[in-house]
Amino acid sequence: MADQDRSEHRTQSPASFLNYTPVPLAFGTSGLRGLVKDITDLEAYINVKGTLRYLLAMGDIRAKSTVVIAGDLRPSTDRIMRASIQAVIDLGLLVENSGRIPTPALVFHAISNRRAGLMVTGSHIPFDRNGIKINKSIGEVLKSDEPGIIAEVERVRAEEYSCTATTSAFDASGMLKHGPELPTLDHAAEDAYVTRYLNCFPRGGLSGMRVLVYQHSAVGRDILARVLRDLGAEVVTVGRSDTFIPIDTENITDEQLDRLQEFVDAVEADGSAAHAIVSTDGDSDRPLLTAVLPTGSAMPNGKRVRFLPGDLLGIVVAEYLRADAAAVPISANDAVERRLRKENILLEKTKIGSPYVISALDELRGSGKFQRVVGWEANGGFLTGSDIEVGESKLVALPTRDAILPILANLFAAARQGISLSLLWDRLPARLGRAGSIIFP
Numbered sequence: 164m165a166d167q168d169r170s171e172h173r174t175q176s177p178a179s180f181l182n183y184t185p186v187p188l189a190f191g192t193s194g195l196r197g198l199v200k201d202i203t204d205l206e207a208y209i210n211v212k213g214t215l216r217y218l219l220a221m222g223d224i225r226a227k228s229t230v231v232i233a234g235d236l237r238p239s240t241d242r243i244m245r246a247s248i249q250a251v252i253d254l255g256l257l258v259e260n261s262g263r264i265p266t267p268a269l270v271f272h273a274i275s276n277r278r279a280g281l282m283v284t285g286s287h288i289p290f291d292r293n294g295i296k297i298n299k300s301i302g303e304v305l306k307s308d309e310p311g312i313i314a315e316v317e318r319v320r321a322e323e324y325s326c327t328a329t330t331s332a333f334d335a336s337g338m339l340k341h342g343p344e345l346p347t348l349d350h351a352a353e354d355a356y357v358t359r360y361l362n363c364f365p366r367g368g369l370s371g372m373r374v375l376v377y378q379h380s381a382v383g384r385d386i387l388a389r390v391l392r393d394l395g396a397e398v399v400t401v402g403r404s405d406t407f408i409p410i411d412t413e414n415i416t417d418e419q420l421d422r423l424q425e426f427v428d429a430v431e432a433d434g435s436a437a438h439a440i441v442s443t444d445g446d447s448d449r450p451l452l453t454a455v456l457p458t459g460s461a462m463p464n465g466k467r468v469r470f471l472p473g474d475l476l477g478i479v480v481a482e483y484l485r486a487d488a489a490a491v492p493i494s495a496n497d498a499v500e501r502r503l504r505k506e507n508i509l510l511e512k513t514k515i516g517s518p519y520v521i522s523a524l525d526e527l528r529g530s531g532k533f534q535r536v537v538g539w540e541a542n543g544g545f546l547t548g549s550d551i552e553v554g555e556s557k558l559v560a561l562p563t564r565d566a567i568l569p570i571l572a573n574l575f576a577a578a579r580q581g582i583s584l585s586l587l588w589d590r591l592p593a594r595l596g597r598a599g600s601i602i603f604p
Contacts, residue, residue, distance in 0.1 A: 180328035181205075182335040187320075190309055193517045193564075194296030196285060199239040202293055203337030204246035209323055211250035211281065213316030214297045214304075219254070221311070223299045224279050226255055231276075231352060233261040233269040234283035235382040235446045237407050239293050243283045245342045247295065249332070251281075252343060260345055261352040265383035265447035267565040270298050271359065272352035275559070277301070284382075287444035287542075290407035302562050305518045353386065359561075360390050363553040364571055368578055369396035375426055375440040375455075378403040379410060383447030387567060391441070394571070399437070401426040410442065412449040413542045415470050420453075423468045427455055439584055440468060441570050448564040450543040452476060452573055454584035471588050473543020473569070478502050478591055480545050480572040481537050484553065488533035490523035492516070494541045498592035509533065517544070521562050524548030545569040 177185050186201035188210050195210055218224045230251045234240035240263075251258050259278070261269055266282045273280030277300045285293040297304060304312065323331070334340055374396045378384035384403065392398045402422070410419070423440050430437050436458070442451040456467040474495040481489050481503065490511040491499055503510045511527060513519040520538040527536045528549050536548035544564025551558045561568075577587045 178324040178326060178331065180326070180331060180335055181337060183337065185337065188295070191294070193286075193303075194282075194284075194294050196288070196292060196294040199237075199291055199293050202239070202243060202295075203333075204242070204249075204339045204342065205323060205333045205337035207243050207246040207295060208250045208333075208339075209319050210295060210316055211247045211297070212254060213319040214312050215251065215254055215256065215279065216319065217308070217312045217315040218279055218297075218299060220315070223301065224256070227257060228300075229257040229259050229276075229278050231259045231261055231269055231273040231278050231280045232283075233264045233266075233280075233352065235285070236263055236380050237285060237290050237293055237445070239290075240283045241345070242342075243293060243295065244345060246339060247281055247283065248343050248345070249339060258346050259349050259351075260347065262348045262350075263382050264353050265356070265386065265443070265566065266296065267448050267561060267563055267567075268352050268356035268383070268386070270303070270563040271559075271561050272355050273298060274300060274302055275355065282446065284446035286446050287409055287411040287449065289409045298563070303518060303521055305522055306516075307522075356567075357386060357390055357393075359559065360567060360571060361393055363556045363558045364394050364575060365554070366393065367395040368575055369394045371395075372438050372574065372578060373397045373399065373435060374574070375430055375437050376400050377423065377426065377440055377442035377451070379408040379442065380404050380406065381410070381443045381445060381447050383443055383566065387441065387443065387447070387570070390567060390571070396574070399430050401430065401440075407445070410444050410451060411542075412444055412451050412473055415451070417464070420464070420466055420468055420470060423453055424466045427468060431458075439574065441574075443566040444542075447566050448544050449473065449540075450476065450545075450566040450569045452543075452570055452584075454588065456585055457583075469585050469588070472496065472541065473539065474499055474541045475588070475591055476543050476569050476573060477539030477545055479576050479587065480539065480569045481508060482506060483572040483576045484535060484537060484547075484551050484558070486535045486537040486551075488527045488536045490520050490527065490536075490538035490548075492520060492540055495539075496541070501592045515540075517546070517564055520546060521548075524562055539569070540564065543569055545572075 188195040280298045282296045454469040488509040492515045538546040
């Protein structure tokens with residue numbers, strides 16, 4: 164549909180029965196995002212129904228297909244999941260409720276079973292915001308899909324706005340008059356995600372390593388602790404919160420590092436040393452990993468916790484997986500280019516955003532020249548664009564951001580060499596960088 168047509172749809176008058184002015188959701192670098200107050204049931208319904216209609220029209224899914232649905236731990240997620248489920252039901256599709264699991268767990272299960280997936284999450288942004296991320300049965304929605312999705316969304320919007328107060332399923336505030344209950348929880352997605360790592364990393368490989376898992380409000384907090392324990396680490400959970408805490412792994416503040424240091428001090432009070440602190444953002448697709456320096460050592464800031472940015476974490480993962488081709492956004496630290504050139508790993512630079520990285524992975528794999536294709540972003544989210552042999556097992560491709568793989572690969576790389584995480588990182592190119600973010604209302 165032409166840009167002019169889309170613009171006309173976007174400026175159409177809202178339904179006469181609404182007592183507010185709707186604010187349409189917009190695509191960000193990955194998925195739809197908006198303020199919770201603007202993500203009414205009606206807005207969520209319109210966007211989900213329109214997107215799934217697009218997937219039906221392009222043949223990605225079929226009538227009576229199953230859509231896998233999950234969400235993060237934000238207060239608004241439950242309601243948005245219900246509105247999304249109503250859209251799925253009204254299209255004659257089936258729902259699999261995977262509950263509160265990481266985005267990569269949802270995507271892995273969905274594409275492994277050739278199903279569309281829907282994740283309600285605002286990722287790392289504050290709790291007054293949320294979002295909806297829908298993946299195709301073959302992977303993430305790409306930038307090339309967005310025009311078609313927008314066109315279908317606006318058709319659904321026109322249909323819903325043409326209803327009256329009597330005929331609409333929504334009340335004047337845009338909320339469902341009679342919303343569906345969440346279906347029975349299905350653990351298949353969570354179990355498949357955990358098995359992915361337990362099959363590819365040696366049991367007991369982290370024996371002797373004491374790892375603090377900063378749980379805060381990350382949706383994958385228990386899964387991460389479970390995987391580390393099963394792989395031999397001594398796990399100590401800290402900082403669990405019932406209140407949503409936004410963690411942006413691209414913008415770790417001094418205050419957050421102080422908090423991590425406090426966890427270390429408290430845990431080491433019994434005389435046992437900690438070796439690392441790990442965590443993720445809200446939907447657990449971006450890692451947070453800090454090394455803990457030995458007592459008597461410290462970083463220039465006086466702390467014993469050493470944070471490594473995600474773009475540098477990705478270098479270690481690429482080497483651990485013996486990658487032969489990689490894609491990263493142009494925002495990545497130039498240490499990536501320096502190190503990969505030295506290791507003869509082909510590097511493709513992309514625009515910022517996982518859809519661009521995924522498109523590059525598709526091209527690299529499709530060229531037939533590379534067997535071990537990987538990618539990552541400056542936030543640390545790591546993607547595998549091809550199946551990769553790890554030991555005697557196969558790490559099946561997962562072309563979406565993942566947090567657990569980079570955490571495990573760094574810990575195992577250090578364990579394999581018998582050195583600390585900090586020493587492992589000392590061997591990376593010495594490059595400095597600092598990222599920040601501005602959140603607009």
